[in-house]
Structures are given as C-alpha cells and as structure tokens.
Amino acid sequence: MESVENMDDWGNYILGFAFFFASHSLPTRPAIKSRLVKWLGAAGFTLAYSALSTFALIVLILVARDAPHVTVWEWADWQNHIALTGMCVAVVLVALTLGRPNPLSFGGWGHDRYDPDRAGIIGWVRHPLLLALLIWSLSHLLPNGDLAHVIMFGCFALFSLLGGKLIDRRKKRQLGVEEWTRLSRTKRAFTPTLNGGVRIVIGLLLYGLIIWAHEPVIGISPLP
Incomplete structure (x- = not known):
C-alpha cells in the first residue's frame, strides 16, 4: 500500500463522512423524528429522509472520488x-x-x-x-x-x-x-x-x- 498523504488532504473526505452519518442518524432520533413526522406526515418524512440520504450519499461518493489516491x-x-x-x-x-x-x-x-x-x-x-x-x-x-x-x-x-x-x-x-x-x-x-x-x-x-x-x-x- 502506498503511504497515506497529509491528513489535510483528507479533510473533505472526513467531512463528507460526518455529514453522511449525521444526515442518517439525527432524523431518526425519536424526539426529532416524531416532530418531523408530525410536520411532514409519515409518507412525507419517508420521502424527505430518502432524498436527504441520497444527497448525502452522492456527496460522500464525490469526496471519496477526490480524496488522495492510495492503492490497496x-x-x-x-x-x-x-x-x-x-x-x-x-x-x-x-x-x-x-x-x-x-x-x-x-x-x-x-x-x-x-x-x-x-x-x-x-x-x-x-x-x-x-x-x-x-x-x-x-x-x-x-x-x-x-x-x-x-x-x-x-x-x-x-x-x-x-x-x-x-x-x-x-x-x-x-x-x-x-x-x-x-x-x-x-x-x-x-x-x-x-x-x-x-x-x-x-x-x-x-x-x-x-x-x-x-x-x-x-x-x-x-x-x-
């Protein structure tokens, strides 16, 4: 495996991971989810959550593409x-x-x-x-x-x-x-x-x- 480059070069990748997990975990917390479901409805919450999850996934894929290349x-x-x-x-x-x-x-x-x-x-x-x-x-x-x-x-x-x-x-x-x-x-x-x-x-x-x-x-x- 090639040497891992400077951690500063991995900043966007780390932020992308943080955004991805935050977007998936926070809306499903009982207190937050109950408010969102009350506001959007069950179907609306599912659609909104799916859209957010898809967006976060695309962001993570893009930052992974631009991360320093280290061949495994x-x-x-x-x-x-x-x-x-x-x-x-x-x-x-x-x-x-x-x-x-x-x-x-x-x-x-x-x-x-x-x-x-x-x-x-x-x-x-x-x-x-x-x-x-x-x-x-x-x-x-x-x-x-x-x-x-x-x-x-x-x-x-x-x-x-x-x-x-x-x-x-x-x-x-x-x-x-x-x-x-x-x-x-x-x-x-x-x-x-x-x-x-x-x-x-x-x-x-x-x-x-x-x-x-x-x-x-x-x-x-x-x-x-």
Whole structure:
C-alpha cells in the first residue's frame, strides 16, 4: 500500500463522512423524528429522509472520488462485470421493496396493510434494503481498490451486515416481542403479480438510467 498523504488532504473526505452519518442518524432520533413526522406526515418524512440520504450519499461518493489516491489493490477489467451484475440485482431489489408495508424494518408505509401470510419479498428477506446496500457495497468494493473507496464501501457493507440486528432490537422494543414474533413469521411464497412485474420493469429502467448517468454525475464510466 502506498503511504497515506497529509491528513489535510483528507479533510473533505472526513467531512463528507460526518455529514453522511449525521444526515442518517439525527432524523431518526425519536424526539426529532416524531416532530418531523408530525410536520411532514409519515409518507412525507419517508420521502424527505430518502432524498436527504441520497444527497448525502452522492456527496460522500464525490469526496471519496477526490480524496488522495492510495492503492490497496490493482483494478482489472473483469471487476466491472461483477459491479454491473451486482448493481442490476440491487436496483431491482430496491424497486421491489420501496413503498411496501414493512413494520419489521425501515422504509415503506401503510404498515397497517402488512400481512405476514402475504408479505411478498419481505417473506424472503426481512430487511431487503439492507441486502440491496450490501450487494451494492460489495459490487463497488471490488473495482475500487483505493483506500478512500475501500473504507467507504467497507463501512457500508459492515453497516448492512450489522444493521439488521440493530433494527430487530429496536423493533422488538417498539412493537413488543410477542407482536414482533407474530409479524416476523412470514410465509415464503413465489406468486407473480402485475405489481411485481411492473416493479421489476421500473427497476431495470432505473438501472439503465443509473448506468447512463454514472459517468456525467460520478465522473467514471461503469462500463468495461
């Protein structure tokens, strides 16, 4: 590994990380969240939080791109194919998840409509957004072998692995162990629906849009 450069050169990177974690942790604190939900409504809070999270992620990606380059492992052309495949899976998974009722995890709304016997994708994966984050992180970790990106994507992967246990603990406390246990006893069933098909198509279109916008927004083409 090359020597790490002056810490002053990493200032924006550190600030980007601080902004990212602050934007994700502060709005979810019970006292702050309750006020925001009261002001924006449940759906409004989810949309606003998603927008803020996306903005903070873009900022972090940009400061990681501009951080001093310290090589941890060398790039190879085949690594991009892994990233492209993983991203397709992650984006479709997000499309299948967003907006669905899921009282066992974060995101979604209309939790009163949740039925553990007809949980859809929640029946297979309790925290599908965390799984999408894990796939996204590992897919991008491989072709980005410089220190700034290894730290960033490594932290995302670690958070996605540990986040499920933290959310389960919080939800058990909020719902009560008995209710959480009842809701978590989901049935795994593969039942094709029109809604699911539309979501997959939307996910693939969004994936294409991300590939198209990756170079002008991030500054790097994801194509081999």
